[in-house]
Amino acid sequence: MSKLTITAALLTAALSAQAQDPAMGKGIYTCTATDGRRLTSDRPIPECTSREQRVLNADGSQRATLPPFLSPEERATKDATDRRAAADRLAQLDAIRRDRTLMQRYPTEAAHQRARNAALDDANKAMRISERRIKDLGQERKPLVDEAEFYKGRPLPGKLKQSLDANDAGVEAQEVLIENQKAEIVRITTRFDAELSRLRKLWAGATPGSMPPLGELPKSAPPTTPKH
Structure with missing residues (x-):
């Protein structure tokens, strides 16, 4: 199976799954294609798999947003980015907690x-x-x-x-x-x-967590043992 065929199959499967999502339901899908054409359909639009699609109600109000389809490689990259962002958020929260604890102690x-x-x-x-x-x-x-x-x-x-x-x-x-x-x-x-x-x-008013970390403070050196 060629890479093009595999990609097409993945796109079809993704669109099918998204169309069956209860959050989407039946609605009017609209997007602007890469060539500038404005497309509308009663189901996810294959030409806009790489772009965001709006899902409208019959009265034209927006019901939901269908995100761009991501290839396995793009998904892996996004997941890695999300993990780094989550780690950064946790580190920031920990820095804030440490600064507040330091101020409470002293x-x-x-x-x-x-x-x-x-x-x-x-x-x-x-x-x-x-x-x-x-x-x-x-x-x-x-x-x-x-x-x-x-x-x-x-x-x-x-x-x-x-x-x-x-x-x-x-x-x-x-x-x-x-x-x-x-x-x-x-x-x-x-x-x-x-x-x-x-x-x-x-x-003096610095926001907790706004400064670089204290860094690795020197630890007690391993106790020296007498020479024999």
């Missing part, structure tokens, strides 16, 4: 600053705990080092060596925790800076 700059301080305070507290632990480990190490002096030039006893190694590992672990908290502070600061810039525009 109605003033002072409220936003309090939240920033609280988030940074948690990270700073964790750093101070690790710093105190490193100091304690330093105190614990002194008697171990003094004892090791007696074995200078000789192998250390297994228990003493194990205690020194454990002390070293403890210090390294706390140093890693401190570096992780420093990275967390950078992430928190970057996030709150981006939010504040957006909030200032929203507080």
